[in-house]
Amino acid sequence: MEFRQVMMRRLILLGAPGAGKGTQAQALEERYHIPQISTGDILRAAVKQGSPLGHQAKSYMDAGELVPDSLIVDLIRARLQEPDTEPGWILDGFPRTPVQAEALDNLLQELGQSLEGVVLVDVPEPVLMERLVGRRTCTVCQKVCHVKFNPPPVNGCGREDCPHQWVQRSDDREDVVPTRLAAYHRNTEPLINYYQAKDKLHRVDGNRPSEDVLATLTNLLGPVV
Numbered sequence: 001m002e003f004r005q006v007m008m009r010r011l012i013l014l015g016a017p018g019a020g021k022g023t024q025a026q027a028l029e030e031r032y033h034i035p036q037i038s039t040g041d042i043l044r045a046a047v048k049q050g051s052p053l054g055h056q057a058k059s060y061m062d063a064g065e066l067v068p069d070s071l072i073v074d075l076i077r078a079r080l081q082e083p084d085t086e087p088g089w090i091l092d093g094f095p096r097t098p099v100q101a102e103a104l105d106n107l108l109q110e111l112g113q114s115l116e117g118v119v120l121v122d123v124p125e126p127v128l129m130e131r132l133v134g135r136r137t138c139t140v141c142q143k144v145c146h147v148k149f150n151p152p153p154v155n156g157c158g159r160e161d162c163p164h165q166w167v168q169r170s171d172d173r174e175d176v177v178p179t180r181l182a183a184y185h186r187n188t189e190p191l192i193n194y195y196q197a198k199d200k201l202h203r204v205d206g207n208r209p210s211e212d213v214l215a216t217l218t219n220l221l222g223p224v225v
């Protein structure tokens with residue numbers, strides 16, 4: 001029988017806050033030229049712009065709670081119909097509840113697309129806590145660093161045009177992180193079984209250097225064509 005490598009180009013990165021989904025999704029976007037769709041980034045941009053979506057989402061985000069499913073499903077419905085998603089997409093931070101997962105199944109059916117895989121980036125809870133609380137984000141270019149593991153460079157963040165204003169995201173504060181992790185366990189963890197039952201789930205050890213995690217992911221996604 002002829003061997004054909006499966007090319008994963010429509011996928012979900014699943015995992016707790018701090019698992020490294022954003023970092024990996026950005027690296028995969030660059031390598032495979034398929035967009036990272038981060039609902040957290042879209043919501044933060046909406047809050048910054050002061051749009052109606054931003055106003056509706058802000059109080060939930062500040063408290064570390066999930067934004068209502070209906071708002072998120074509407075934004076994903078619109079985003080997955082933009083032309084840049086035609087060659088594929090990497091969902092980062094969505095779906096986060098069983099309702100969102102079912103809405104995604106229905107939406108993909110409507111769009112005539114299929115989900116090719118779900119990658120669970122697995123990281124132990126104490127590591128997640130340490131990563132989140134020490135994380136700093138540049139308000140200008142959104143690059144992230146870590147006070148201990150990857151300290152912010154003194155002379156710029158790698159982008160000449162960026163004045164690198166490193167701040168702690170309001171929901172990375174020590175008093176908010178436990179609420180976010182609890183929301184993950186309560187609402188998102190059930191999706192592991194949901195996708196395992198559909199035979200879509202791949203587990204990746206995320207408690208390794210990010211280059212090693214990326215190497216595992218690129219093995220899964222297959223060669224760049």
Ligand code: AMP
Pocket residue numbers: 017039040041043060061062064065066067068069072092093094095096100171180
């Ligand atoms: P993230 O950057 O993915 O950690 O998301 C930051 C915050 O945005 C979360 O704590 C939620 O308040 C909100 N958020 C992002 N994605 C979702 C989603 N799929 N469902 C509900 N809330 C979300």
